[in-house]
Amino acid sequence: MVVMGIDPGVASTGFGVVCVEGGGMSAVDGGVIEAPPGAPIESRLARVHSSLAELLASHDPAALALEDVYFGKNVRSAISVGEARGVVLLAAAQAGVACFGYTPQAVKSAVCGTGAAPKHQVQDMVSLLLDLPGPPRSHHTADALAVAICHAAHSGSAIRDEALRQGASVR
């Protein structure tokens, strides 16, 4: 199963693609979509949308995961994050990819084992879990990979739960 995680932002949108096979998990792709600084907001959103549409077409993920944001510095920055989230969700809908949201605590918990883990620990654990040569250069990439790992972990448990319900033996 391929999962794409996204950390949406108007200036920089992080993406991370994770493949789950057997009991293991590996990173397939990751990076940052940079919107041209100084360009009108609508052009920057168009860049995020078109780059993401290409990534979705090329990786064909089973799901797109992002962090649900319920807090922020202020309403103005929340509107900006919302604008980027809007075009990300739209690109997923247009590609027929289901979207899943996780609280920041759920993401930290899935990656680090505790919802109170500091940011640098998330980055270290992402590189450890995905066997990367080092932590991702951008924290947007790390956050995107983290939410992808979170969805993969939750889907894994859901598959195990379903198998248990059906009386199958789960190793």
Add this chain to the structure above:
Amino acid sequence: MVVMGIDPGVASTGFGVVCVEGGGMSAVDGGVIEAPPGAPIESRLARVHSSLAELLASHDPAALALEDVYFGKNVRSAISVGEARGVVLLAAAQAGVACFGYTPQAVKSAVCGTGAAPKHQVQDMVSLLLDLPGPPRSHHTADALAVAICHAAHSGSAIRDEALRQGASVR
């Protein structure tokens, strides 16, 4: 000149199309894009985006105007409004239509002559200025027409200012 005003929301997005000719202004179109309630957010955003893309193609406006929002009930609702704004701005960029934002005060001021006008006065003045048989049924439509009027008024002054700078006589 045709101006499209938008009042973005995830449940209901108001639109209003105003035509400015000579010294007069008239309403060309107006209404509400309703997103299917209960559907996943990405499907609702896709509905807003595709309906708006059709409206932009059919009216071919010179500009799209919307209210800048810098306050709100909370960050969660700001994120939702931002998501709708994101797909609205994207649709405009994809149609090659420039976007303009106005503060709620600027809109009220353009329509009612005062930035402190109450909501019902905006609705009444919209129907008066556009010679409608009555106030628009939905306040989303009224708000969308109001921001379109605001942009038309500002562009009108800009055209007058430019003409004055060039030494032309302006009536």
